[in-house]
Amino acid sequence: MINSNRLPNQRPDEKTLLLLRRHWVVPFKICAFFLFSVAIPVGVYFLILSEFPNLLTDPLVGPTLAVAASFYYLAIWMLAFQEIVNYYLDMWIVTTERVVNIEQFGLFVRTASELHLENIMDVTSEVRGMLHTFLNYGDVMLQTAAEKTRFHFKQIPRPELVRQIILKAVDEDRSRHQRVATSSAPLSQSNDSHAH
């Protein structure tokens, strides 16, 4: 299991700032679709009961419908849970040193990548659409020196706030690296003079 306070290759002074998943509207849509799908056979059952009451007691049709119903409910439970697992395992972690991007695609594809904050050139947040605006969720894209946008936080809550936190973390990381560089520079110069 992933522990947000003990990430792989974590530095001693590295702290987790954000652990992000998609907005709650994503699992809500999955649950709504699931409940709607559950209700369909119930409606069909009552329709058959009122229109063709003898059909359910037929020795051939009754068991066939029972098998079909069981098959159907297993299938929608499997599909709904596959979507929930995909939602739950997609996550983006922002620490004081790096950004970790973990995405699950279906049953057999999983990608995990990380980006050090010093390589981030630009952070863009985007809220597009009426529902996105009302519920305040959207995308955040991290641009590196490479042309392709590798880090894309999809449908996360409060993207503008996330953008500000990442920019602040990038600034702090740069100033920390500069401090380390300036403090180690005289040491390396003195080492060079000793070598000569």
Added chain:
Amino acid sequence: MIDLSAGIPLAILLIPYGLFVLLYLFFVSFNLYHLWHYGTADWKTKTIIFCYIAGTVLIAYASFVALSGYNWMTPIDLQEIFSSITSKSLPSL
């Protein structure tokens, strides 16, 4: 040549159903592995795993109750089915 008058037991329907249950179990085991291995170490992962297993057990129990009430050895009279289909779709024959 299949003897249609002998009839096939209704239990033949359970073969594709059983194959689907095997596929379902394959999916469940992979998803549970992913959740346990790659989920965050908190109550949320455990709740999702519990709901997944509870839903599966509930559907399995309901299916067992629904399916056990039938006599699966009832023969399917193919001749009667075919004659019924033929008379409905091709009444001139």
